[in-house]
Amino acid sequence: MARTPSSELEANILRAAADLLAEVGAGGLTQRAVATAADVSPQSLYNRFASKHDLLDAVANDGFELLVDHLRNEGGVPLETIEDPIDNIVEGLGRYRRFAMANPRRYGVMFDADVPGFRVSDRTLDTAFTSLSVLVDAVASAMEAGRLDEGEPLQVAQMLWAAAHGALRFELTEVGFVDDWAAHYDSVVTAMLRGLGSG
Amino acid sequence: MARTPSSELEANILRAAADLLAEVGAGGLTQRAVATAADVSPQSLYNRFASKHDLLDAVANDGFELLVDHLRNEGGVPLETIEDPIDNIVEGLGRYRRFAMANPRRYGVMFDADVPGFRVSDRTLDTAFTSLSVLVDAVASAMEAGRLDEGEPLQVAQMLWAAAHGALRFELTEVGFVDDWAAHYDSVVTAMLRGLGSG
DNA sequence: CGGTCTATGGATCGTTGTTCCACACACTGT
DNA sequence: ACAGTGTGTGGAACAACGATCCATAGACCG
Numbered sequence: 001m002a003r004t005p006s007s008e009l010e011a012n013i014l015r016a017a018a019d020l021l022a023e024v025g026a027g028g029l030t031q032r033a034v035a036t037a038a039d040v041s042p043q044s045l046y047n048r049f050a051s052k053h054d055l056l057d058a059v060a061n062d063g064f065e066l067l068v069d070h071l072r073n074e075g076g077v078p079l080e081t082i083e084d085p086i087d088n089i090v091e092g093l094g095r096y097r098r099f100a101m102a103n104p105r106r107y108g109v110m111f112d113a114d115v116p117g118f119r120v121s122d123r124t125l126d127t128a129f130t131s132l133s134v135l136v137d138a139v140a141s142a143m144e145a146g147r148l149d150e151g152e153p154l155q156v157a158q159m160l161w162a163a164a165h166g167a168l169r170f171e172l173t174e175v176g177f178v179d180d181w182a183a184h185y186d187s188v189v190t191a192m193l194r195g196l197g198s199g
Numbered sequence: 200m201a202r203t204p205s206s207e208l209e210a211n212i213l214r215a216a217a218d219l220l221a222e223v224g225a226g227g228l229t230q231r232a233v234a235t236a237a238d239v240s241p242q243s244l245y246n247r248f249a250s251k252h253d254l255l256d257a258v259a260n261d262g263f264e265l266l267v268d269h270l271r272n273e274g275g276v277p278l279e280t281i282e283d284p285i286d287n288i289v290e291g292l293g294r295y296r297r298f299a300m301a302n303p304r305r306y307g308v309m310f311d312a313d314v315p316g317f318r319v320s321d322r323t324l325d326t327a328f329t330s331l332s333v334l335v336d337a338v339a340s341a342m343e344a345g346r347l348d349e350g351e352p353l354q355v356a357q358m359l360w361a362a363a364h365g366a367l368r369f370e371l372t373e374v375g376f377v378d379d380w381a382a383h384y385d386s387v388v389t390a391m392l393r394g395l396g397s398g
Numbered sequence: 399c400g401g402t403c404t405a406t407g408g409a410t411c412g413t414t415g416t417t418c419c420a421c422a423c424a425c426t427g428t
Numbered sequence: 429a430c431a432g433t434g435t436g437t438g439g440a441a442c443a444a445c446g447a448t449c450c451a452t453a454g455a456c457c458g
Binding site: 025026027028108111112113114115116117119120125128129132154155158159161162163164165166167169170173175176177178184187188190191192193194195196 | 224225226227307310311312313314315316318319324327328331353354357358360361362363364365366368369372374375376377383386387389390391392393394395
Binding site for chain 3: 002003005006030031032042043046051052
């Protein structure tokens, strides 16, 4: 058929891969299906991405960029708008959950090894760090305001990140014995913050 | 070659699958490799397990049974031996982490969707619940002793479970920005317990 | 010991990730 | 506008995978 302009090739592939991932999950995402959905030859995938893992990594990297944007500006409301430092952290973690629920399969590729042998590249890990840094800043502000116990903001943010991620994972895989997952998530966040010296 | 006695078939397959899983991970675990390692014909796998997912589910189920035993009796020390209710919870969660670190790939199959489309069966979820119930009991005891805020023990135990699991996941996949993972894990556990009313 | 059950081994199918190739179109500089 | 180079296309092909089918022969039970 008509040949796809080189300039659009990569973007088309990435968009198709992300769409397919959202539809059928990492399991149903095949190179042939991506190529068909992107209206591109299977070979073109390998001209742009060394392997399926490499493509998934690009999708994950895009996902972290989306996540950063979502954290900073969900619904057009900048996170800085929230004055109270603790509320700021709570809102940030709330945005984190809403992103996961809105993009469950993408989230799975970003954070879980949904595909055997797949692990995110160092470059993507850098992008992931950017998303964590939003939380690190909020934690640092809360510490400066005396609303959290003193500590290393990065370590404390990572603790909150871990707790939130654990709760989300169980919710996404429906493993666990919880009725109201949203309330459960809030409870975990609140308990962590109390344990870290808030209130 | 010599035919495997029927009575040993299933156990041989499960043992081989668990061994292979520990060695090469879920990605390298193929039906043919399991059959070879178990010294069994590929077809026999399908006589006993409907599919690869079914086999993985059995391995996961065995894993939860091992986990329950480990939680209750690590190193021959019954968990009840620890008198202080909070210490009891801390020790229980410590055992949880040591199990994960000793059996990282098995842990991955049990808790993470390491294989696309794989999810643990309801039967295995029941076994998982048994492992959680160890923590539920410890939480209930702590509440009765007035060492934790009042609440629904199952919900509170699930919160601790989620936080611990989140920390472990980042440690196992080496995603995160932490030097001392053991200390990080302890910090998460301690913060959660403080937030839940201990100390 | 005889009859049934079932493990074996081997072929086979469809799908997957990946590679190879000749061809044709798009892009570049002149 | 035009030739030359770069690169996307289409299709075949490979090895490995999960899964199924089959005849045979060995294990199991009364």
